Amino acid sequence: MNAANTRKIPKKKSQAYEIWRRFKKNKTAMAALIVLSLIILSTLCADFIWDYQKDACSINIKNRLQHPSWEHPLGTDELGRDMLCRLVYGARASLTVGILGTSFALLVGGTLGAIGGYYGGKLDNLIMRCTDVLLAIPGLLLCIAIMSAFKSNVFYISLSLGISYISKFTRIVRSSILSVRDQEYVEAARAIGASDFSIITKHVLMNCMAPIFVQYALAIGSRILSVSTLSYIGMGIQAPTPDWGNMLSGARAFIRGNTYLVMGPGVALLLTISSFNLIGDGLRDAMDPRLKK
Amino acid sequence: MSNDMNKTNDVMLDIKNLVVEFKTEDETVQAINGIDLKINKGKTHGLVGETGAGKTTTALSILNLVPFPAEKPTAGTIELDGVHLYKTNEKGECVPALTEKDYQSIRGEKVAMIFQDPMTALNPIFTVGDQIAESVRLHQNVDQAKAMERAREMLELVGIPAKRADDYPHQFSGGMKQRVVIAMALACNPSLLIADEPTTALDVTIQAQVLEMMRGLRDKFGTSVLMITHDLGIIAEMCDEVSVMYAGRIVEYGNLEDIFDNTRHPYTQGLFNSLPNIEDRKAELKPIRGLMPNPADLPKGCAFCPRCDYAMEICKTVRPERKWLSETHCVECHLYDDGKDVSKL
Numbered sequence: 004m005n006a007a008n009t010r011k012i013p014k015k016k017s018q019a020y021e022i023w024r025r026f027k028k029n030k031t032a033m034a035a036l037i038v039l040s041l042i043i044l045s046t047l048c049a050d051f052i053w054d055y056q057k058d059a060c061s062i063n064i065k066n067r068l069q070h071p072s073w074e075h076p077l078g079t080d081e082l083g084r085d086m087l088c089r090l091v092y093g094a095r096a097s098l099t100v101g102i103l104g105t106s107f108a109l110l111v112g113g114t115l116g117a118i119g120g121y122y123g124g125k126l127d128n129l130i131m132r133c134t135d136v137l138l139a140i141p142g143l144l145l146c147i148a149i150m151s152a153f154k155s156n157v158f159y160i161s162l163s164l165g166i167s168y169i170s171k172f173t174r175i176v177r178s179s180i181l182s183v184r185d186q187e188y189v190e191a192a193r194a195i196g197a198s199d200f201s202i203i204t205k206h207v208l209m210n211c212m213a214p215i216f217v218q219y220a221l222a223i224g225s226r227i228l229s230v231s232t233l234s235y236i237g238m239g240i241q242a243p244t245p246d247w248g249n250m251l252s253g254a255r256a257f258i259r260g261n262t263y264l265v266m267g268p269g270v271a272l273l274l275t276i277s278s279f280n281l282i283g284d285g286l287r288d289a290m291d292p293r294l295k296k
Numbered sequence: 297m298s299n300d301m302n303k304t305n306d307v308m309l310d311i312k313n314l315v316v317e318f319k320t321e322d323e324t325v326q327a328i329n330g331i332d333l334k335i336n337k338g339k340t341h342g343l344v345g346e347t348g349a350g351k352t353t354t355a356l357s358i359l360n361l362v363p364f365p366a367e368k369p370t371a372g373t374i375e376l377d378g379v380h381l382y383k384t385n386e387k388g389e390c391v392p393a394l395t396e397k398d399y400q401s402i403r404g405e406k407v408a409m410i411f412q413d414p415m416t417a418l419n420p421i422f423t424v425g426d427q428i429a430e431s432v433r434l435h436q437n438v439d440q441a442k443a444m445e446r447a448r449e450m451l452e453l454v455g456i457p458a459k460r461a462d463d464y465p466h467q468f469s470g471g472m473k474q475r476v477v478i479a480m481a482l483a484c485n486p487s488l489l490i491a492d493e494p495t496t497a498l499d500v501t502i503q504a505q506v507l508e509m510m511r512g513l514r515d516k517f518g519t520s521v522l523m524i525t526h527d528l529g530i531i532a533e534m535c536d537e538v539s540v541m542y543a544g545r546i547v548e549y550g551n552l553e554d555i556f557d558n559t560r561h562p563y564t565q566g567l568f569n570s571l572p573n574i575e576d577r578k579a580e581l582k583p584i585r586g587l588m589p590n591p592a593d594l595p596k597g598c599a600f601c602p603r604c605d606y607a608m609e610i611c612k613t614v615r616p617e618r619k620w621l622s623e624t625h626c627v628e629c630h631l632y633d634d635g636k637d638v639s640k641l
Contacts, residue, residue: 123364187416194359194411195404195431195480198397205430206419 025289032285035278042275057090060243068261078266080250081257089245090267096246097275100161100239101227104157107165112172119173121203131177134170136156140166143232150238160239164226175218179211186210196290213290220283224276231272247272305426307375307522308488309335309358314372316544318365323592327353329544330372335488335537339409340514342531345541345566348588351524354541355490358407358522360392360399368392376406377487405435408481412493418465424451424476425461427446431483450479455507471502475509482513489514490522495530507533528567532556537624540564543589543599550625560627562604590627598630606631 026032053059066083071073077086115134119127137145149163183189184207192206208215235241236250242249247268254264311333316323321375325354328350337343343351356362357369360381365429369390376380383393392399403409412416417426428447432438433587438446454475465473474494481489494510495503511534514521523534531538531552540548540557540563548561559565573579586603595601610630619633620626 024327187411187413188419190361191409191411191417191477191480192419192430193403194409195363195484196400196434197404197430198400201434209421210419212421 020255022286022289026285029285029288032281032288035281035285038274039282040276042094042271042278043098045091046098049088049091051097053085053088053091055092058085059092059245060084061185065214068257070261071263074180076265078261080253080264086250086264086267089250090247090271093245093247093250093268094271096157096240096244097227097230097248097272099157100164100230103157103161104164104226105168105219105222107161108168108172109215111165112169113176116173116176117170117180117203117208120177121184121199121207127177128278130173134173137166138170140167141231146229146233147236147238151231155239155241155262158247160230160233164229164233167229168222168226171222172218175214176208176211180207181216182295183207183210213287216290217283217287218285220279224279227279228272231268297326299406299611306336307334308337308339308377309333309522310373310375311354311358312373312375314349314354314357314374315370315459316366317370320365325592326544326594327366328357328369328589329594331539331541331544331546333539333546335479335520335522337487337520338518339536340523340534342535342538343522343524343537343541344391344526344528346526348591349541350544350591351541352412352492354550355409355492355522355524356488358488359403359409360394361403376402401435404431404486405484406486407488407490408484408486409490409492410474410477410481410494413497414470414477415497417477418473420465423462423464424468428461428476428480428483431480435484446483447479450483451476453482453513454479471498471506473537474498474502474506478506478510478513482519485517486519488520488522490524492524494523494528495527496525522637528571540567543591543594545599545628547600547629548625550622554622554625558621560621560625560632561600561629562606563600564633566603598628 049055061084063079063083066075066079067081069079069083071078075085077090079085080089088164115130119130147168147169148162150159153159153163163263180203189202189206192202197206230239231248231251234246234250237249237252239248240246242253250268251265254261254268257264299391310459311331313330313332314328315326315330316328318327331350331354333341333343333354343354345351353362358374358376362368365492369382371384371388371390372382373384373390380393381399382390385391422430425444425447428450429440429443432443432446433440436443444461448461449557452458456472456475456479456571465476467477474497478494491510495506498506509532510521513519521534523530525531535552537551538549539546540555540561542563548555548559550558550566555564556568559568563584566582569582570584572581584603587597589599589602595612596615597613598604598607598611598616601607604611607620609629610633614630616628616630618626618628621632631636
């Protein structure tokens with residue numbers, strides 16, 4: 004037996020583990036992940052602390068516009084509801100819509116982009132011209148148009164936010180695929196008899212994951228901002244369901260005397276969106292095997 | 297009759313009158329203009345020629361992977377181990393004879409290809425083991441663990457320790473990557489291996505190792521090989537028969553002896569003259585003058601005519617016919633037309 008055979012073979016680490024190992028080294032991304040986890044955790048645990056109907060939705064005029072105190076850490080709003088409670092429940096709506104909307108956009112836009120980029124030719128042209136049309140309509144205006152046609156519930160809000168983002172994903176996925184599809188390993192995959200579907204999903208798309216992931220994370224942030232905007236102008240999530248946008252909208256009238264009312268939702272939006280952005284950046288660095296140390 | 301039977305059974309690849317044209321809006325690029333090529337089982341056939349002669353297009357035609365805008369040969373037939381890969385339809389056009397699914401099952405399983413540049417032929421985000429296993433899983437009904445087992449076996453076979461199957465391509469050197477590519481190609485025991493300039497991207501010492509290994513594996517598995525190269529040294533090392541390709545035509549064909557000792561075509565002679573002579577260090581290199589003609593605008597007669605030292609009037613206007621000089625040796629050149637004095641060559 005020679006030395007090479009007796010040496011211990013290191014256990015194979017999965018790719019996800021490797022990505023996680025590299026992600027961990029990025030301190031800002033980790034901080035963002037922790038902040039985001041806390042936000043998600045708090046909104047999941049909210050039911051143990053508060054009663055949704057009683058604390059977040061029902062009016063309690065006696066308590067209106069209380070400044071922050073031990074009882075109400077972020078004060079109360081103009082209808083006497085606890086701001087912290089509403090903030091935590093508001094995260095639920097914002098995050099759900101943000102993630103659902105972005106996923107919808109990724110699914111549709113990504114598929115179209117992948118098909119267009121890989122096959123090229125007339126099909127690509129058709130898809131890209133449709134994308135251009137969609138891109139020519141201002142996103143928020145499109146959302147408002149769709150929202151006024153449908154009911155304001157979480158599903159339709161996600162759908163409208165998703166549709167207005169499809170073109171971004173189509174373009175990003177298509178351009179990433181264009182840069183990969185003529186690589187020799189794609190031809191090599193064809194030469195070992197792989198089908199178009201498996202080439203697109205495995206060899207081509209997997210090599211484009213980094214920009215798509217970054218865009219996905221950034222898009223969630225942007226969608227959360229958009230849903231807040233929609234709610235702020237009254238087209239999004241409807242009262243009494245708490246949402247950061249309609250909380251800001253309600254607080255607008257009291258901004259001089261009760262500044263704390265805008266601080267809560269504002270800071271929450273800031274933290275959530277920048278967390279998503281930083282996580283996106285961290286993922287991009289972590290997913291590139293060439294940076295492996 | 298029985299002789300005929302034997303013949304079909306022995307032939308691994310039979311290309312007849314293959315034509316590939318790339319038509320664009322303003323020109324037609326004639327990449328391949330009617331070549332015939334036959335490889336017997338277990339034999340190695342060398343395809344030699346300069347850049348742009350149509351060598352790679354020939355290889356891709358066998359796999360039905362001719363790139364856009366041609367996507368398929370314009371004319372001709374290709375027969376692989378008795379199976380027709382292309383047929384001619386009523387309009388006289390060449391069309392694929394099999395479904396895309398059938399081609400997918402042929403690629404990798406019956407015909408495997410080794411690519412020129414190992415640096416780019418491997419997907420950077422999968423481990424080399426995964427990539428070899430993919431080829432196995434596509435063609436054999438086995439689970440991932442079995443396929444990985446086979447991948448490790450293949451790596452050992454090409455001289456890479458099996459435990460490196462979990463490493464990524466960037467952790468390998470160029471020569472090792474080419475071994476991985478070869479392992480990938482051989483994983484399903486293909487009956488025909490197309491090696492498209494397998495050593496061009498490697499340095500000389502690694503070239504020798506890789507060639508030595510390929511020769512060993514070829515003899516072990518009895519694989520037929522189509523060796524595409526522009527290096528006559530590799531041809532001399534590896535091949536049984538040689539086709540010299542120029543501007544989409546095979547200008548000279550023969551066994552090693554025919555080509556190396558009885559060189560007939562002026563182009564083949566030019567190729568040999570461009571090699572440095574190790575015995576006579578003072579001898580001057582005689583490169584072939586000029587460049588290959590634009591394949592979108594080939595000369596009317598012999599394509600080599602503008603660069604040929606022996607060009608005659610007839611060469612400018614009439615395309616030379618194939619001339620058999622012996623049973624194994626043929627050439628396309630007017631110098632060997634009947635009654636011509638060939639002794640001066």
